[in-house]
Amino acid sequence: MSEATKNTDSDLDPRIFDSEEFQQNPFPIYKQLRDHHPIYHDRFHNRWIVSRYWDVDGCFQNNENFDRAMYKPDGPYDFGSRHIFGPNILEYGNSGEHRRLRNIIAGQFVGQNLQDFLPVIDKIADEVIDKFLDEGEVEIVRQFSSQLPIRVISNMLGLPRENEDTFVEWYQLLIAGLGFGGEHMTRGLKARNDMWDYIDPMIKERSKNPGEDLLSRICVAELDGNRMTIEEIKGFVTLLLAAGGDTTDKAISNMWYHLLYTRPDQLNDVIEKPELWENVFTEMMRYDPVVHAQFRFTTKEIPIHNEVIPERAGVILYLGAGNRDERAFKDPDTFNIHRDDLHMGRENRSGRYKDGKNGHLGFGIGQHFCMGYAMARQESAIACGKLMERIRNPRAKFADHPGVTAPNIDSGGFRAPEELWMEFDK
Ligand code: HEM
Numbered sequence: 298m299s300e301a302t303k304n305t306d307s308d309l310d311p312r313i314f315d316s317e318e319f320q321q322n323p324f325p326i327y328k329q330l331r332d333h334h335p336i337y338h339d340r341f342h343n344r345w346i347v348s349r350y351w352d353v354d355g356c357f358q359n360n361e362n363f364d365r366a367m368y369k370p371d372g373p374y375d376f377g378s379r380h381i382f383g384p385n386i387l388e389y390g391n392s393g394e395h396r397r398l399r400n401i402i403a404g405q406f407v408g409q410n411l412q413d414f415l416p417v418i419d420k421i422a423d424e425v426i427d428k429f430l431d432e433g434e435v436e437i438v439r440q441f442s443s444q445l446p447i448r449v450i451s452n453m454l455g456l457p458r459e460n461e462d463t464f465v466e467w468y469q470l471l472i473a474g475l476g477f478g479g480e481h482m483t484r485g486l487k488a489r490n491d492m493w494d495y496i497d498p499m500i501k502e503r504s505k506n507p508g509e510d511l512l513s514r515i516c517v518a519e520l521d522g523n524r525m526t527i528e529e530i531k532g533f534v535t536l537l538l539a540a541g542g543d544t545t546d547k548a549i550s551n552m553w554y555h556l557l558y559t560r561p562d563q564l565n566d567v568i569e570k571p572e573l574w575e576n577v578f579t580e581m582m583r584y585d586p587v588v589h590a591q592f593r594f595t596t597k598e599i600p601i602h603n604e605v606i607p608e609r610a611g612v613i614l615y616l617g618a619g620n621r622d623e624r625a626f627k628d629p630d631t632f633n634i635h636r637d638d639l640h641m642g643r644e645n646r647s648g649r650y651k652d653g654k655n656g657h658l659g660f661g662i663g664q665h666f667c668m669g670y671a672m673a674r675q676e677s678a679i680a681c682g683k684l685m686e687r688i689r690n691p692r693a694k695f696a697d698h699p700g701v702t703a704p705n706i707d708s709g710g711f712r713a714p715e716e717l718w719m720e721f722d723k
Pocket residue numbers: 365386387399406536537540541542544545548586587588591592659660661662664665666667668669670672673
């Protein structure tokens with residue numbers, strides 16, 4: 298740590314949030330925030346930071362005081378214009394428009410609608426595994442986790458299989474274009490436009506003659522006689538790639554990372570009892586979730602912990618810090634798939650569970666609670682279970698691993714290992 302960013306227990310230099318050290322291991326800073334600055338006014342980045350479990354939970358639940366909107370119908374910002382995904386649900390705050398879009402679409406990713414697509418996950422996982430099974434080793438990120446969710450989504454949408462590799466290529470360009478600007482952004486936007494041109498005739502056709510695929514279902518989903526517009530459908534499909542593809546990709550590699558490189562004892566437990574993959578998913582979403590931060594704007598003055606956050610201030614909710622709060626979980630810095638103080642079952646929007654245990658904050662809570670929570674959990678558990686089923690004696694290839702990291706936690710960068718090597722017997 299440089300002199301400029303050295304932090305004592307109670308002093309915190311906000312430049313630390315831009316450091317590589319923070320991206321690699323944010324947890325000591327999270328603890329410092331929770332213990333000494335439960336509400337931290339970061340004047341350097343002009344924002345306020347919330348880090349304790351119940352405070353993060355409270356802000357997520359309170360949509361009236363904490364809004365996500367970038368777009369307001371009567372404001373200067375043009376809907377869809379600043380987002381690489383185009384017009385999509387993430388741009389809405391807590392308006393009726395958000396509810397309309399969410400209610401039209403959310404049902405497609407839960408219950409029977411989700412069950413209809415589970416065999417697809419199984420099939421694609423087999424195909425992806427076939428490609429490296431003979432090698433006795435695999436780089437999980439490149440050969441497995443980054444291949445799977447995007448192919449699953451492409452299949453669910455009912456896109457022609459012969460174009461799947463092109464679709465994967467568009468996805469990779471689009472994801473690379475997120476948040477980095479410059480050349481990557483230009484290529485990302487081009488990939489998005491190519492993809493839009495490609496799906497445009499399909500949207501028109503399937504709106505008239507729908508099949509059973511997800512794209513058809515999205516095209517004809519209705520609420521009070523309202524469907525999504527073509528632009529909204531395109532924006533939503535693009536969002537699906539990042540919100541549903543990249544996140545699940547990283548979730549899968551994180552799950553394997555923790556078992557292979559930090560808890561081989563628990564890897565053995567999962568080999569014995571594959572149903573424990575669900576616990577691996579849940580504990581990963583607590584211990585070091587894919588997404589660590591979400592953003593809100595205050596709609597009025599908020600007095601909290603002897604501070605007053607002003608109206609229209611930017612607030613960063615560190616759910617990654619809330620998940621490590623000793624006030625909510627025992628021994629929070631230990632990855633333990635058998636912990637008895639975490640709700641291990643399926644998550645819900647309220648974040649309250651009949652077993653009385655606290656849930657992880659990794660999907661958010663409240664009005665913007667992740668729409669793909671059930672799909673992410675099922676897909677991760679099925680894919681990991683399938684890989685485990687087809688190999689024997691999985692083990693870390695190297696003695697050490699640099700660990701999980703993110704390009705930039707504070708601008709929503711997803712955390713995952715960059716590479717993850719595993720050896721196995723057939
Ligand atoms: C492990 C994988 C995933 C993680 C970590 C994740 C994380 C999150 C988080 C933290 C939010 C809350 C955003 C906020 O409060 O502002 C969110 C929202 C959302 N997620 Fe996910 N997600 C995952 C998988 C998925 C999947 C598979 C889909 C696709 C169906 C999806 C679609 C969405 C959508 C559409 C929203 C916006 C919901 C709204 O604003 O009403 N996510 N996700």
